[in-house]
Amino acid sequence: MSRKKVTIRDIARESGVSVATVSRYLNKNSYTSPETEKKIQKVMERFQYTPNAIARGLAKQKSNTIAFVTPDITNPFFPELVNSIEKVAKAKGYSLLLINTNEQELQNLDFWNHFQSKYIDGFIMAESELNEKARRYLDEMEIPFVRIDRAVHPEHSNSVHVDNFEGARLAVRHLLEIGCKKVAHISGPNSLYPAQERLMGYQNVISNTKMTSIVLEGDFTLESGTAQTEKLLQEHPDVDGIFYANDLMAIGALKAFRAHQKSVPEDIAIMGFDGIRLTEIVHPEISTIKQPIDKIGETATNQLIHFIENPDEVCGENVLLKVELVERESTRR
Amino acid sequence: MSRKKVTIRDIARESGVSVATVSRYLNKNSYTSPETEKKIQKVMERFQYTPNAIARGLAKQKSNTIAFVTPDITNPFFPELVNSIEKVAKAKGYSLLLINTNEQELQNLDFWNHFQSKYIDGFIMAESELNEKARRYLDEMEIPFVRIDRAVHPEHSNSVHVDNFEGARLAVRHLLEIGCKKVAHISGPNSLYPAQERLMGYQNVISNTKMTSIVLEGDFTLESGTAQTEKLLQEHPDVDGIFYANDLMAIGALKAFRAHQKSVPEDIAIMGFDGIRLTEIVHPEISTIKQPIDKIGETATNQLIHFIENPDEVCGENVLLKVELVERESTRR
């Protein structure tokens, strides 16, 4: 038996109906009599028919593909996130395209033209920012997207967002509860909104104590965790609790503590933020504020697909998810 | 200004030529006079024309997308790999689809029908195995693919493969050189060819000494690293060197050593395999046999695209890449 690809026309001919009827059956959007449905169904099975997605895409101007756009997929947040995004997408009949591109290029209208030329139905972005021009262009082209993680910004809607402020408060209060007397914060880049929120959470709690606020700005990388901790230990050798704006920096800090013979949690207790798996792998295991990563991916994807399929519902909401304190060795006294 | 999408017909009309000429210009596969080229070029720029990828796909039966197929993208190997795959793919005009699916489903012909219905041009797989039926089907459909990492198997060609045997030998010899007297191996699953090769490398070196071979089978997970190390310490408390078939298990082992108050490298020296970034993050930093991850991704992608674009060259080669010893704290005496 030759593997000639079977088309809708073959199915139509073989079932004795027109292609239009077969198409209707396929799309279940118009009535078809039960009998013809049965017939078509049978024939499709016999021929192992699978409608051609590309042809469909061309006719409907829709690819049933969404994209995940990021400048750096080695961000440790990424794999789990993609997992849940892909899961939901697949369940709803969408494929996931991975697009690795820098912030620069996202401002380029050509980039979006190519994007549209594939009829990509929408995308999720986790890190970059779009300038005014790009946003307007996307708007004209009616390509929906949702922001998560570092891409969240209060000026823009359509995002899935976690409670960074409350999370930071949880973290700092936890440090106070276990008896820390001098608590510092290594923040994320000030330009990022989630980093600002975490900083504000820290300050909010500290301002209700007699402590003074000690903040150094990091950049969310492992290396900056090590470096800023070094600096902090230099300037304030008596710090006994540190809240890091993300887990990676907290993990990087461990190297600095080792160099300074400080033991965690005995000399200094530390908290991270994110809940990446790495926190359980290092020693000591790091206490953290855990984000519901799967839920973020799921919610974002559901929301995106909702927009795609209901373009009329103009304005998207912002979802806010809860975070949770996870206590581990780094704060166990 | 309305954003009506501009098509090849608009460009043709506006440049005073036929669509065929524009198409030729686009595909640069037939001659067009320099003058008309200039004209067309101008018009395209003026209209910001981007050819519709879906329409092209339908006509050429080709989507210019490749897929990365894996059952578990949280495999720590993944992000860096995808990075290099995507980079090469993009440079050659291909997009990357991420497909998360279990081994089970890969045997399902419907899965491949859907795959084909999108005109996916080829794929890379890193972990699963395909049964005879699926392989034949792919063959009939002429969907090329290449195997890397755990999916490599000596019975199949078209793979990019590292020198596991030699790598294992390097690792074990290194342990001997730093003075280990009793060296054990925690292997990967026996069912996986790369794991077998690493095991053979271990045995090869050990057989040239007066030592006896001590091997426990792990499964490449962090947890199994901890568990098998526990077991090993129970059975052979005097082991003073361990070669782990991958980094993750070596990292998991650290927990076991801590529990048994064994210090690394003083009491026991350990080596991993892979060269994932994590080995530099934990303490002590783990010596390892580093695979050229980027190169694997690049080579695999280049090879895949080569097959896609030269379907005539029937039989694919197997590329073998070198590995490299990286000495870190875990073997520094």
Added chain:
DNA sequence: TTGAAAGCGCTAACAT
């Protein structure tokens, strides 16, 4: 409820 036919936007013979 079903069919005929005109697209969707591009490619690739075949002509000229």
Added chain:
DNA sequence: ATGTTAGCGCTTTCAA
């Protein structure tokens, strides 16, 4: 060197 035209496989009016 360029134009005509018939697809690629499916969807969607419009009629019946």
